């Protein structure tokens with residue numbers, strides 16, 4: 518597996534000596550090779566078959582058990598379930614734009630999920646991109662008059678700022694430049710944050726937040742901008758789904774960055790996995806650099822807020838985000 522999923526993950530440890538996904542024979546889906554795919558149209562949507570995915574990405578086995586399908590290779594396990602929008606790659610949860618479906622003996626995955634999610638996640642080194650980024654724009658959510666979510670032991674703005682400052686220091690120690698949208702308890706407007714990101718050349722953007730929900734809600738979420746023509750994860754409406762935003766020019770990098778950071782948080786923190794999700798947050802719509810929004814846990818949960826309240830946990834969280842950013846950088850560089 519390429520480095521979006523750390524090699525020391527529980528799925529890969531014993532198999533690291535084996536090859537990467539064979540990329541040489543595989544043709545870029547966006548440009549060539551589509552004739553190799555069997556396309557099925559259902560309700561106006563195009564789908565590819567799981568068998569096609571197996572062959573294109575050189576999976577060695579397909580295991581079916583009821584509605585569940587697992588594709589396996591030396592370094593990857595991809596799980597899907599007919600009727601579900603959930604996909605797991607090496608244990609990391611993703612939300613597909615459309616549910617997996619079936620026709621006859623074929624299990625089908627939408628073409629948009631193949632090109633906008635599966636392909637960049639499985640083959641990050643094939644993403645068309647410019648030179649590697651040198652700067653990370655770190656955006657501590659909320660601040661000033663906007664306290665963000667109100668937690669059991671403190672507010673989101675405070676935790677986000679502290680975690681972001683730690684992240685900035687860790688990234689600088691790894692040789693990256695860091696630009697912060699705020700370094701104190703102030704409130705840059707959302708357009709100001711977007712402008713800061715877009716003014717930084719060769720950069721990526723990471724917005725740090727903490728979540729609110731019921732007192733039992735736990736876990737981390739990582740958001741990338743929803744691709745044009747898709748639903749937002751967990752939302753029923755189709756708001757703006759046909760509009761192409763500036764941030765959509767970086768769809769592949771966005772999802773690859775989200776995957777690397779999310780996998781790193783899960784593996785390092787043993788956090789509850791709420792998934793790599795897509796939405797149309799103002800920040801992500803407007804930026805022209807690869808960008809994500811991280812929800813580092815639920816501060817409305819007494820148990821989770823107790824952890825987040827400790828500097829040690831915030832340091833580990835920042836460390837896992839930094840490691841994910843480096844994994845992303847390395848994974849894209851290979852080609």
Ligand SMILES: [Zn+2]
Nearest residue numbers: 658665726727
């Ligand atoms: Zn927030």
